[in-house]
Amino acid sequence: MERRKFLGLGLVAAALVPASLSAVDFRKEKPDTWTAHKVADSIKALYGDIKPEEKDVTVKAPKIASNGGAVPVTIQSDIAAKSVALFQDMNPESTVAVFTVAEGGIVDYSTKIKLKATDENGGNGTITAVVEGTDGKFYMGNVKINVAKGGCEG
């Protein structure tokens, strides 16, 4: 009887230990970020009422993108970071991705994203990256882009 109790305790203790300390699924943690339409609302849902300094974050994208279905974007920063969020103001929702920066991680990411050119935006938009520093401060950078219509949503 006593032995069973002891084993039972062991099982409970194991369940409480997180499997991977740095694995963060922002889609589960911050669901409102992913449904917000405006960039400012997405930032608020993700990081709260922050005032990011516009410095030390470089966002690169072609000035004119011929294919709205696959626009290359690069985010780079030397700031010691905890997380990096990528937004744009052309799609129905503004959050594209949120990177969790692992220990020993480097903020230098490249990927391709979808950007929707509409009559409303005329193919013009801004891609924004916000960096959450390990110092508790926030930084941001952005780049303007023009997307040729008719590329995407195929």
Add this chain to the structure above:
Amino acid sequence: MGNMKIKAKVKGDIVKVKAAMKHAMLTYDQAKAKGVDANFITHIEAKVGDKVVFEVSTSQFLAKDPLLKFKFKSEGLKKGDKLAITWTDLSGKTVTEDKKIKGLK
């Protein structure tokens, strides 16, 4: 093997990774037009052994067949170490593939 193309190579004290994965990345709008459920990758994680070296939560706005480039420090890694990349999509499917990191001593 088969879903991803992974290239991981050491340059100096940094590992540079280029990874491409096959996924339709159907947005809600695209899915609606086709009369199917939206489905896109929502989380991508890269590990060497137990250590997470790269992680991102993603949306329907990554391009089809997403391409990712990222870097991390090679400190502590040794020859033979593999980079394992796992993606999870909206339907709950997960795919993991790995590749030996080139250039490690």
